[in-house]
Amino acid sequence: xxxxxxxxxxxxxxxxxxxFAFLWTLRSGQYEDLDGAALRILAxxxxxxxxx
Amino acid sequence: MREVVDFSTFxxxxxxxxxxxxLAVEGIGCAGCIRKIEGGLTKLPxxxxxxxxxxxxxxxxxxxxxxxxxxxxxxxxxxxGYRAHPFAPERAEADETQHAKWLLKCLAVAGFxxxxxxxxxxxxxSGNVSDMTSDTRDLFHxxxxxxxxxxxxxxxxPFFQSALKALRARHTNMDVPISIGVILALGLSLYETAxxxxxxxxxxxxxxxxxxxxxxxxxxxxxxxxxxFAGNLASHKAAFAHRLDGDGQVTQVPVATLRPGDxxxxxxxxxIAADGTILTGASExxxxxxxxxxxxxxxxxxxxxxxxxxxLAGALTMQVAAAGGGxxxxxxxxxxxxxxxxxxxxxxxxxxxxxxYAPVVHATAALTAVGWLMAxxxxxxxxxxxxxxxxxxxxxxxxxAIPAVxxxxxxxxxxxxxxxxxxxxxxxxxxxxxxxxxxxxTLTLPDPEVDTSxxxxxxxxxxxxLALSSHHPLAAALARQARLRAPHAGAxxxxxxxxxxxxxxxxxxxxxxxxxGIDPHTASGAAGTSFLAFAHNDQIARIAIRQVLRPDxxxxxxALQARGLDLIILSGDRPDxxxxxxxxxxxxxxxxxxxxxxxxxxIETLKSQRRRVLMVGDGLNDAPALAAAHVSLSPITAAHxxxxxxxxxxxxxxxxPVLRAIDVTRRARALMKQNLVLTVIYNACAVPIAMAGLxxxxxxxxxxxGSSILVTLNALxxxxxxxxxxxxxxxxxxxxxxxxxxxxxx
Numbered sequence: 046x047x048x049x050x051x052x053x054x055x056x057x058x059x060x061x062x063x064x065f066a067f068l069w070t071l072r073s074g075q076y077e078d079l080d081g082a083a084l085r086i087l088a089x090x091x092x093x094x095x096x097x
Numbered sequence: 098m099r100e101v102v103d104f105s106t107f108x109x110x111x112x113x114x115x116x117x118x119x120l121a122v123e124g125i126g127c128a129g130c131i132r133k134i135e136g137g138l139t140k141l142p143x144x145x146x147x148x149x150x151x152x153x154x155x156x157x158x159x160x161x162x163x164x165x166x167x168x169x170x171x172x173x174x175x176x177x178g179y180r181a182h183p184f185a186p187e188r189a190e191a192d193e194t195q196h197a198k199w200l201l202k203c204l205a206v207a208g209f210x211x212x213x214x215x216x217x218x219x220x221x222x223s224g225n226v227s228d229m230t231s232d233t234r235d236l237f238h239x240x241x242x243x244x245x246x247x248x249x250x251x252x253x254x255p256f257f258q259s260a261l262k263a264l265r266a267r268h269t270n271m272d273v274p275i276s277i278g279v280i281l282a283l284g285l286s287l288y289e290t291a292x293x294x295x296x297x298x299x300x301x302x303x304x305x306x307x308x309x310x311x312x313x314x315x316x317x318x319x320x321x322x323x324x325x326f327a328g329n330l331a332s333h334k335a336a337f338a339h340r341l342d343g344d345g346q347v348t349q350v351p352v353a354t355l356r357p358g359d360x361x362x363x364x365x366x367x368x369i370a371a372d373g374t375i376l377t378g379a380s381e382x383x384x385x386x387x388x389x390x391x392x393x394x395x396x397x398x399x400x401x402x403x404x405x406x407x408x409l410a411g412a413l414t415m416q417v418a419a420a421g422g423g424x425x426x427x428x429x430x431x432x433x434x435x436x437x438x439x440x441x442x443x444x445x446x447x448x449x450x451x452x453x454y455a456p457v458v459h460a461t462a463a464l465t466a467v468g469w470l471m472a473x474x475x476x477x478x479x480x481x482x483x484x485x486x487x488x489x490x491x492x493x494x495x496x497x498a499i500p501a502v503x504x505x506x507x508x509x510x511x512x513x514x515x516x517x518x519x520x521x522x523x524x525x526x527x528x529x530x531x532x533x534x535x536x537x538x539t540l541t542l543p544d545p546e547v548d549t550s551x552x553x554x555x556x557x558x559x560x561x562x563l564a565l566s567s568h569h570p571l572a573a574a575l576a577r578q579a580r581l582r583a584p585h586a587g588a589x590x591x592x593x594x595x596x597x598x599x600x601x602x603x604x605x606x607x608x609x610x611x612x613x614g615i616d617p618h619t620a621s622g623a624a625g626t627s628f629l630a631f632a633h634n635d636q637i638a639r640i641a642i643r644q645v646l647r648p649d650x651x652x653x654x655x656a657l658q659a660r661g662l663d664l665i666i667l668s669g670d671r672p673d674x675x676x677x678x679x680x681x682x683x684x685x686x687x688x689x690x691x692x693x694x695x696x697x698x699x700i701e702t703l704k705s706q707r708r709r710v711l712m713v714g715d716g717l718n719d720a721p722a723l724a725a726a727h728v729s730l731s732p733i734t735a736a737h738x739x740x741x742x743x744x745x746x747x748x749x750x751x752x753x754p755v756l757r758a759i760d761v762t763r764r765a766r767a768l769m770k771q772n773l774v775l776t777v778i779y780n781a782c783a784v785p786i787a788m789a790g791l792x793x794x795x796x797x798x799x800x801x802x803g804s805s806i807l808v809t810l811n812a813l814x815x816x817x818x819x820x821x822x823x824x825x826x827x828x829x830x831x832x833x834x835x836x837x838x839x840x841x842x843x
Contacts, residue, residue, distance in 0.1 A: 077150060
C-alpha cells in the first residue's frame with residue numbers, strides 16, 4: 046500500500062490542475078462567445094499576410 | 098442639413114484616455130461578418146480595438162477619446178452593411194452575468210470534488226469486500242473529508258444563502274431541505290470518520306451539490322439568453338428623437354435622454370417619442386398603438402399627444418411633458434397599479450411540492466429515530482439511521498424535476514419565437530382556459546396593407562413608385578407594392594397633402610382626395626380602411642389601404658377553439674371594425690369601443706368565474722389588462738408599457754407562436770407532474786430501505802444519481818413530442834435582411 050504515498054497526491058494534483066485551468070479560462074472570458082470562437086477559426090487573415 | 102447625432106450617453110470614458118461603447122448589431126450571421134466588422138473598424142484612425150461577440154450579436158469598440166466620433170463609427174458600420182444600435186447594458190443584465198460566472202465556479206469546484214471523492218469512495222467500496230485494512234480506509238475517509246468539506250462550503254453557497262433568506266422571511270423553499278440534508282450528511286460523515294466507522298457519505302453530499310448546480314446553471318443560462326435577446330431587440334427598436342436646442346439646431350438624441358420641457362421636432366411618418374403638448378403645426382395622428390382606434394384624428398397646437406402615436410401628415414414641434422402628464426396615461430398608470438396590487442401571487446408548483454415535502458421527510462426521519470430507540474437500538478445507531486433517511490430523501494430529483502422541464506420548455510418556446518419575461522409563465526400558460534385577444538396590432542398586422550384586388554396593376558405600379566418618395570405611413574404600405582424600386586426623379590412631397598412628380602411628361606399626384614382633384618366625400622368605405630388617391634394622365638384611382646389579419650389568424654383561432662379554449666375579442670376600436678374581424682375569424686364573443694378600465698372589468702368578471710385568462714394585447718390601453726390577466730402575451734411590436742407587463746413576447750408576423758406557447762407549456766406541465774410522480778415513486782422505494790437501516794453509501798449514490806438522471810431525461814422528452822419551430826434568433830437575424838432589400842438602391 047506504500048504506492049498510495051505518491052499515487053494519491055498525484056491524483057489530487059491532476060484534479061486541481063484541471064480545476065485551476067478551468068477557473069483560468071473562465072476568468073479570461075473564454076465562455077462569453079462560444080459560437081463566435083467556432084467561426085473565428087475559419088477566418089484566414091493570418092495566412093494572407095504571409096503569402097502576400 | 099446634416100443632423101448631429103448625439104451618442105454621448107452610450108460612451109464610457111476611461112481614465113487612460115480611451116472611450117468604450119457597446120453596440121447591438123443587426124444581421125451578424127456568418128464568419129465573414131466578424132472579419133468584415135472588426136477589420137473595417139480597426140482600419141479607421143483612432144480605433145484601439147473592436148471585438149464582435151457572435152453569440153450575443155454585439156460589438157464592443159474602444160477608441161482614443163477625441164480621435165473619432167461615436168456617430169462616425171455607427172455610420173461606418175452602416176457603410177460596411179450593418180445597422181448597429183448603441184446601448185447601455187441594463188444593470189440587471191450585468192448582475193446576471195456575474196451570477197452566472199459565480200454559479201459556474203461553484204459548479205467547477207463541486208465537479209472537481211465529486212470526481213476525486215468518488216475516486217476514493219469506489220476504492221473503499223471495493224476494498225470493503227476484499228482486503229483493505231481499516232487504517233487505509235480511515236486514511237481515505239480523512240482525504241475525502243479534506244476535499245469534500247471545503248468544496249461543499251464553497252459550492253453549497255447558492256443553496257445555503259437561499260435557504261437562510263427563506264428562513265429569515267419565515268417560510269421554507271426547496272433549498273431548506275437541501276441545505277439540511279447536505280450539512281447533516283457532511284457532519285455525520287465527519288463524526289463517523291473520527292470514530293473509525295465503515296460508512297461515510299461525503300460522496301453523496303458532494304454529488305448532490307454537483308447535480309443541483311448543473312440544474313441551477315442551466316436554468317440561469319436560459320433566463321440570461323432570453324433576456325439578452327430581448328435586450329438586443331429593445332435596442333434595435335430604441336427610437337431617436339429630433340431635439341430642438343436653444344440655438345435652433347436639431348440634434349438626434351436617444352429617446353431615453355429626453356427631459357420634460359425639451360422641444361422635439363416630429364416629422365411626418367415618425368413615431369411620437371414622448372408624451373407632450375403640441376406647440377406648433379397641425380397634423381393627423383394614428384393612435385392605434387395607444388387606444389386601439391384605427392381611424393386617424395386631427396391634432397393642432399395645444400393638444401396633448403401620447404408616445405407611440407404615429408404622426409401622419411405635417412411636421413409638429415412639441416414640448417415633452419413630465420411622465421404621465423396626460424389624463425389617458427394617468428388613467429392607465431392608475432389602473433395598472435391597482436391591477437398589480439390586486440393580483441394574488443401564484444404559488445409555483447415547485448414551491449407547493451417543497452411545502453408538502455419538507456415536513457413529511459423531517460417527520461419520517463424523526464419517526465425512524467424514535468422507532469429504533471423504542472426497539473432498543475443504541476442512540477448512535479438510531480440517529481445514524483434517521484440521518485440516512487434524510488440523506489436519501491434529500492430532494493435532488495425533486496429540485497430538478499420542475500426546473501429541468503422549465504429549461505427545456507423555455508428553449509423550445511425560444512425556437513418558436515416566444516421569449517419568456519417571467520420564469521413561472523410556463524406553468525401559468527399551461528393552465529389557461531380562456532384567451533382574450535386585442536384586435537388592432539394583435540389579431541391584425543401592425544402595418545396596414547394595400548387592397549390590390551380593385552386596381553389596375555399598371556396604375557398600381559406607377560402609384561407605388563411615386564409612393565417611394567413619400568414619408569407618409571400609408572404611402573409606405575403602398576411603396577412595398579412597387580416592383581421596380583426606383584423612385585421617380587424630381588418628386589416633390591407637400592407635407593400634409595401628398596407627393597407629385599412628372600411621369601412620362603405628365604404630372605402625377607398621390608395623396609389626399611382633394612390634392613388629386615377628387616371629391617373627398619366619395620372617400621368612405623368599410624371600417625378600418627383608409628384611402629389614398631392617385632391621379633395621372635386623366636386616370637384616377639382610389640387605393641384602399643386597410644388593417645389586415647395576421648396571415649395565419651384564422652387557422653390559429655380555429656386550432657385554439659379545437660383545444661376547447663374560450664376566445665373573446667376586446668378592442669378599443671369601433672364596433673363595425675371589430676365585428677367584421679370577429680365574423681371573419683369565427684369568434685362569437687366580442688366587445689368594442691372599450692376603455693382600459695372596461696377591459697379590466699371584463700377580465701375581473703372572467704376571473705371571478707374562476708377562469709384562467711390569457712390576455713394577448715399590444716396597446717398602451719391593454720397594459721392594465723395584461724397585468725391583471727392570469728398570464729399575458731404581447732407581440733414584439735407592442736407599446737413599451739405593454740411589453741413590460743407581458744409575461745412573454747412573440748416575434749414575427751404570424752400568430753402561430755400563441756398556439757405554440759399553449760401547446761408547449763401544456764406538454765411541459767404534464768411532464769412536470771410526471772416528474773413529481775417519478776420522485777414520489779423513488780422516495781416510496783428508497784425511504785423504507787433507509788428506515789430499515791439498510792442504506793449503504795453505495796446504495797445512496799446509485800439511487801440519488803439514478804433518480805436525477807431519470808427526471809432530466811424525462812424533461813428532454815418535450816423536444817421529441819412537440820415539433821420543431823423556427824428559431825427566434827434566426828427569425829430576428831433574417832428580418833433586417835428583408836428590410837435591407839426593401840430599401841431603394843442608394
